[in-house]
Amino acid sequence: MEQMSLFDDRPRTAPLASRLRPSSLEEFVGQEHLLGPGRMLRQLIERDQISSMIFWGPPGVGKTTLASIIAERTKADFINFSAVTSGIKEIKDVMKHAEDSRRMGIRTVLFVDEIHRFNKAQQDAFLPYVERGSIILIGATTENPSFEINAALLSRCQVFVLKALEEKDLIQLLTNALNSPAGFREQRVKITEQQLGAIAAFSDGDARNALNILEMAVLNGTITAEGMIVTNEGLEQCISRKSLLYDKNGEEHYNLISALHKSMRNSDPDAAIYWMCRMLEGGEDPLYIARRLIRFASEDIGMADSHALQVAVAVYQACHFLGMPECDVHLTHAVTYLAMAPKSNALYTACESCKKDVKTLRAQPVPLQIRNAPTKLMKDLNYGKNYEYAHDAEEKLTHMQCMPEGMEERRYYHPTTQGEEKNVKERLEAIESWREGTFC
Numbered sequence: 001m002e003q004m005s006l007f008d009d010r011p012r013t014a015p016l017a018s019r020l021r022p023s024s025l026e027e028f029v030g031q032e033h034l035l036g037p038g039r040m041l042r043q044l045i046e047r048d049q050i051s052s053m054i055f056w057g058p059p060g061v062g063k064t065t066l067a068s069i070i071a072e073r074t075k076a077d078f079i080n081f082s083a084v085t086s087g088i089k090e091i092k093d094v095m096k097h098a099e100d101s102r103r104m105g106i107r108t109v110l111f112v113d114e115i116h117r118f119n120k121a122q123q124d125a126f127l128p129y130v131e132r133g134s135i136i137l138i139g140a141t142t143e144n145p146s147f148e149i150n151a152a153l154l155s156r157c158q159v160f161v162l163k164a165l166e167e168k169d170l171i172q173l174l175t176n177a178l179n180s181p182a183g184f185r186e187q188r189v190k191i192t193e194q195q196l197g198a199i200a201a202f203s204d205g206d207a208r209n210a211l212n213i214l215e216m217a218v219l220n221g222t223i224t225a226e227g228m229i230v231t232n233e234g235l236e237q238c239i240s241r242k243s244l245l246y247d248k249n250g251e252e253h254y255n256l257i258s259a260l261h262k263s264m265r266n267s268d269p270d271a272a273i274y275w276m277c278r279m280l281e282g283g284e285d286p287l288y289i290a291r292r293l294i295r296f297a298s299e300d301i302g303m304a305d306s307h308a309l310q311v312a313v314a315v316y317q318a319c320h321f322l323g324m325p326e327c328d329v330h331l332t333h334a335v336t337y338l339a340m341a342p343k344s345n346a347l348y349t350a351c352e353s354c355k356k357d358v359k360t361l362r363a364q365p366v367p368l369q370i371r372n373a374p375t376k377l378m379k380d381l382n383y384g385k386n387y388e389y390a391h392d393a394e395e396k397l398t399h400m401q402c403m404p405e406g407m408e409e410r411r412y413y414h415p416t417t418q419g420e421e422k423n424v425k426e427r428l429e430a431i432e433s434w435r436e437g438t439f440c
Contacts, residue, residue, distance in 0.1 A: 016215040017208045019182040021065055023072050029176070029207070030169040031062055031162055041066075041160055048074050050109060052130055052137040054145050054154070057162030060206030063140035067111040076107035076136065083117040091125045098135045108135050115139035116148035123150045130156050164205025171200050173207055174214050188227025189218055195235055202239045202283060213238050256282070257292060260335070265300050269339040276335050277328070286327050290316035293334050301338065302347035304419035311337050342419030350412040357410065364404030397434055 022028045025035060025042060034041040044050055050070060055063040071078040079094060098108035110126075112118070129135045130153065137157065139145075145154055165173070174196050177183035199217070203210035220234035256279050263271035279289060294316060297308040315334035319327040373383035388398035401408060415425035 015212065016177060016183060017211040020177055020180060020211065021068060023069065025069060028062065028065065028069065029173045030165040034160055034162070045070055045073060048076075050074060050076075050136055050138070051158060052135075052156055053158040053160055054115070054139045054141060054149065055160055055162055056141050056143075056145050058142055058164050058205065060203075060208035060210075061162045061165055062207065063162060064113060067113075067138060067140065070109065070138065071111070074107075074109055076109045077101055078109045078111065081110055081112045083112055083114045083122075088122060088125060091122060095125070095129050095134065098129060102134045110135045110137055112137065112139045114141065116141040116143040116145075120150060123153050127153055127156075165207055166205070167197065167200040170203055170205070170207065170210045171196050174199060174210060177211060177214060184218055184228070187218065189221065189230060190227055191217070191230040195230055195232070198235065198239065204283070204285075253284075256284075257289075260289075261292065261296060261300075264296060264335060264339040265343065267339055267343070269336045272335045272339045273332055276331055280324065280328055280331070286319045286324055286331060287316065289331055290319045290334070293331075293338060296338055299348045300343055300345055301341045301419075302344045303415060303421040303424050304342040304344035306420065308338055308341045342421075344416045344418045344421050346413060346415050346421065349414070354412045357407075361407075364407060367401060367404060369400060370402055395434065397431060399435060 025045060028035060033039065036042065045066075055066060057063055067080070071080075077098075079097070081090070081094060094110060098110065101108050115123075126135070126137060127150070130137050137153075139149070139157070141148060145157075145159055149157075171193075178189050178191065179185055195217075199210055199213050203213065216238040217230045217235045218228055220237055221228040221230045222234070223229075256275055260272055260275040260279065263275055276289060280286065290312070294309070294312040297312040301308040312334050315330045318330040322330070368382050369384065369386045369388075371378070371383040373379045378384070386400070388400040390396050390398050403410060413428075415421045415428060417425060
């Protein structure tokens, strides 16, 4: 447990991003959808009417900075708490402090950074204190709160989604750093608009990353009588030339992911590894690559090797736990496995064919025999009548029709003979033969 003094102590030796942390809403750059004039979050902060809330967004978009601004403005006790270094004991200490303060009529605002790192038991420890108003909880997370935060706790918090900063916001932030006394005003830094744009583009919406790159570029600049000049050569030591050419939202991004996907589909592990490494070298988020691999595992391999999906999901988790540079070997593991696995797009074609029918055909009612009948009225209306329980049959099969009327002959899944899907194909053919009365 520590007070928010860490936001106030900004010696010249501190990183640029720390020295320039805004202390007011007027200094804050970006998140206009939350902090623009008349927006809800801005009004809550200005009126000191903070309620429990979650700040959700990628790194470097202002979650902790907003906490520091609230700390500056609120009349409540403000406690900074890290989910990385704290456990149940520290939580209990904080809750005791908050409970004592509440009895004296003092509010406690508790900021929990990286709240998604708390397990269920740790999150549950906050719940009773949030419910009775002992604390106002502000959590910051880079992960989807729906998956990472207990439903009971989440239901008592307002979620504010912070977006990656736009390039214009990052350029404004960098310009402020060049002109600020806490930044580089005294060094009289000379840097071109093109260089600022390159830093902003490479930073991918992350303000902290942008300021760190600027700081390194200035330190690598050339000292002259006119001031510090940032050269292209010095900047390229901070941002590789390949990275500058890799536009994550442009054509090259889609060219490389297409090359990776098609190399794996063509069972060419060497080419697949090469394109994956090109993307990583260009600054691509490893989790983006891992997500594409998960999609590929079902779209291009599917039932031919169902272990492919398990491998892809496991590698996504490994990338999440470790990050770069360590997770590159895990991505190589997945890319190689997927490239060498037997291929089938039967699941993809089944899904696309079915989606087309769902979108274009009339929505048919669910057959009565497979409807649930939890009430007497539903039973009187024949819901569930003639339902056949497959487990009661020796073959674990029945002749009961599950497709809507008029769609009995529709077939979406056509298994191939690749890999393990050959067994699935034989099983499906046997089921169809039995239902047609030709099973032998």
